[in-house]
Amino acid sequence: MGGELQGSLLDAFADPLLGDLRGVVRAELGRGAWVDVLPGWLTGADQVYERLAREVPWQAERRQMYDRVVDVPRLLGFYGEDAELPVPILDEARDALSAHYADELGEPFRTAGLCFYRDGRDSVAWHGDRIGRGNHEDTMVAILSVGEPRVLALRPRPGTSSGPVGSTVRYPLGHGDLIVMGGSCQRTWEHAIPKASGRVGPRISIQFRPRGVR
Template identity: 85%
Template sequence: MGADLQASLLDAFADPELGSLSAIQRAELSHGAWIDVLPGWLSGADQVYERLAADVPWREERRQMYDRVVDVPRLLCFYGESDTLPLPILEEARDLLSEHYTEELGEPFRTAGLCFYRDGRDSVAWHGDRLGRGNAEDTMVAILSVGEPRILALRPRPGSLSGPVSSTIRYPLGHGDLIVMGGSCQRTWEHAIPKASGRVGPRISIQFRPRGVR
């Protein structure tokens, strides 16, 4: 299904466990956008990767691209509000995030979208999660990464900001790292997983979102 995972020495024998969110660090972006980052929030993340890679009912998608239909360069699976997540540790992660951000978000995280980047050829283009409420309202998207690190890049949305434009920001996320995009981030900034060359191991991202955000 892709390149083999090169296990982290810290995760090789650790049972999956979530740490405290008190150590999360916030970076203010611009125009009301921000990101919170917590490396290694999930210990034992390689075991979680192996279970998800084997047990999730991954599906391939095809999309219209100009005058042709092309394969989406990653595997996908979506869990709605009434669906049981594939591992209890993911239910725990969603609940802890909901509790931590309840004052700012004002509602719980309800859905989980999973993406499987099998190797460096898999990617996602620049976009914001603007389907539904995210197009007009401030919201949050929390992303937990397992497997080997891949770059998550962020940049201001072209044409959406006035004044100085910040450079592209890049975070290598994997092995249990957490990033939360909040404020106006989905409307005024974009994010992407660029293609990568050389030996690139597999990564799975779990995106927790509130109701009506995709």
């Protein structure tokens, strides 16, 4: 379905295992927005990628874009509240994130959205997760990446004073890396997965969100 995965030597034979979330490093973005990053939180991530690529009922969507309908440049999956996730380690990841961020978030992560970026042509445009409560409340979105790295870029939302005009930060995420966007990040910053040129392998992201955030 996707391109060929160039696996990590560390992940090739390792059983899926989560690391210690106390190792996350926080970067303050300004105006109450922050990101926590933990490279390699999930070992055995290549095995998780292979199972997700095969077993998730991926959906190809089309959306209205101005005067025409276009293909969404990625495949999508979604698991609602209390749904059993397709790989048990993802249920463990959701529970671990809920426990670690309980004091700050005040509620558990409930849902899991999945995006399958098959090659460098797949992408997602600049946006914030502002459907629902994220439009007016501080919240968190935790993203676990498996497969080959792709850049997640963040920039201040136009019309805000979150950071210098034109300032963009970039995180290459794959092979079990974790990023958590928190505070006002969904309202005051935007994020994107830009298209990439050259030989770019497939990546799957799993986005854990609390209730009422999309």
